[in-house]
Amino acid sequence: MSYPLDLNQLAQHIKQWGQSLGFQQVGICDTDLSAEEPRLQEWLDKQYHGEMAWMARHGMMRARPHELLPGTLRVISVRMNYLPAKAAFASTLKNPRLGYISRYALGRDYHKLLRNRLKKLGEMIQEHCTDTNFRPFVDSAPLLERPLAAKAGLGWVGKHSLLLNRDAGSWFFLGELLIDLPLPVDSPQGEQCGRCVACMTTCPTGAIVEPYVVDARRCISYLTIELDGAIPEEFRPLMGNRIYGCDDCQMICPWNRFSQLTDEEDFSPRRQLHTPELLTLFAWDEATFLKVTEGSAIRRIGYARWLRNISVALGNAPYEEQIFVALRARLGISAMLDEHIIWAMEQQKIKRAAQGIEVLNSQQNRLVRAVEKGLPRDA
Template sequence: MSHPLDLNLLAQHIKQWGQALGFQQVGICDTDLSLEEPRLQAWLDKQYHGDMAWMARYGMMRARPHELEPGTLRVISVRMNYLPPHASFAKSLADPNIGYISRYALGRDYHKVLRQRLKNLGEKIQQHCENLHFRPFVDSAPMMERPLAAKAGIGWTGKHSLIINREAGSWFFLGELLVDIPLPVDQPVEEECGRCIACMTLCPTGAIVEPYIVDARRCISYLTIELEGSIPEELRPLMGNRIYGCDDCQMGCPWNRIAPLTEEQDFLPRSTLHHTALLELYAWDEATFLSKTEGSPVRRIGYFRWLRNISVALGNAPYQAEIIEALEQRKNLYAIVDEHIEWALTRQWEKREQRGVEVRAPKQLRLIRSVEKGLPRDA
């Protein structure tokens, strides 16, 4: 005769197994995100999702995990730290000839790392609950992972819309395991942002249009990763040397001063992507790009967007004859890239005429330098 399943004990074991698999925290919540639905609809109505048509296409399903995976009763939410040692934020952003890549993307693709660990966690639970049906997700389905993480007690939603944890800041990945057993749920934590607006102040393009609301169309992460077409001209000068993503809103967050560094070897920076000269990255042909970014999240933007982004960064760099030569050599490959090359060339010729004029460091860079002292040791 089988004994009834002790769900409270199982939930405790799940958290222990999750930590053994490398997750720094595991939380559990139900699937009810009905409070998020009007906020999601208002965000979509304002077109803040930009060209990410899938967000509108799936509509309210994103707030209904039980519709995405019928039978789902609980969501197991996990987080995994990714801040690498020697992140060199200000060092990279202060040198306009260096390509800045968001620190989450310097190592192995997190989708693969977290998904495999979540699958392992599901299989571990299955050993104790044979009838369990589970499905892992890592930013791979129309699901509101941040509200779920907040509901599961992982942290609170910051004004930059990311999840903040009191002990870990916001430098972590999220993942979800949907299960069909009624596990006991965790409680949300209190928000502790207070009156702080550091993330809003530090955003280069003003993408955080109001607390908790991000207009993706102005966000550098969206512009360099999600947007397939032309980057709006008025935003190009504000992008600086950021060629894949942006970390500025997290850099200014006071809670990230105590954020721990990652212990995952997979998330350590690749030398080919970290603190590398723009001209060196721009010289890659498509085969080299695919080789150097194999297993990296950077690969998902494809070669033409890679060239588009670097073209903009070269336009923002100080005048160099070598930059003009490199831009000229990249003409006539892709129409979208050509448009950005012409813009960058115009910027370079303008700067050539202005040589010798002293230019003060932009306000954005001065702000970044001012907060770097508060970042975690070795970051």
């Protein structure tokens, strides 16, 4: 194959084109991930992938990009910021009557947007190298995208297993363009987590079982998004009001002091999903759910799992009679959902009883104080 441009010059053009398409950073690496294969196999052997059977089904292909597209010589890795302004992390998480949705899912599904931009980048390269073959990926194939991004110089894999960048934190999406050009590769960054274990200690369910290793079966993102059936009872109280995903390990990370806001309008939060009331969400019928989540990543979990997640959050909310009534009204849709609704109703009953005891204790304390002061008993 002949190249009309010097490959070093072409690599620079590719990075400039990528930025013009809205990517904040573009890096290039080779396809050798052989060092990751033992770690991947150990993770699978320990069943940390849970019910995500496709993780095991594709085996070591995840570490071999050249098997996905024969002839691949390089991986062009990109990142795109997604953190919206006024993310309202604390105000949502601290209010148990609201539902918390992972910030990446508040706007339009990123998969198509990034894939289309990557496709355009490939086409721009093809204009200069007509014989070039390429293929874009955005969570659409068995690829170890974080090790690839780290190898391409976009950052390093943190102890929470997400990619970190010293200038941008971790609030960004990743995508890859496999290509058959022998482009010059970028140098990886050194790991810069140091002794920090903030992400490990703050995880509500203890899913980060050791540095750089996540047991998906304990992760709230897995439990609310990937898990088809019942959420294990031991994790339900720990989920709080998180109804789709979890951002705790990112929020606590010191490197996210340097995170950058997105300027992509498609990633702006949808009004109905930004700081939403749990009872409002729980009242949606399936048609409303499908309408509001059209073009959203949330839609993929389906209506039943959506109600399942909200049921757990309602069970974790302070007692309200209208919560109990709303839960009871949803019984009968499916056995899986009923299990979570009944659990949530039991939690509400426990809280109602506790409130009654508190009221009784308060009345008794008032009576004791009145007697001690020699006041009338109804004082």
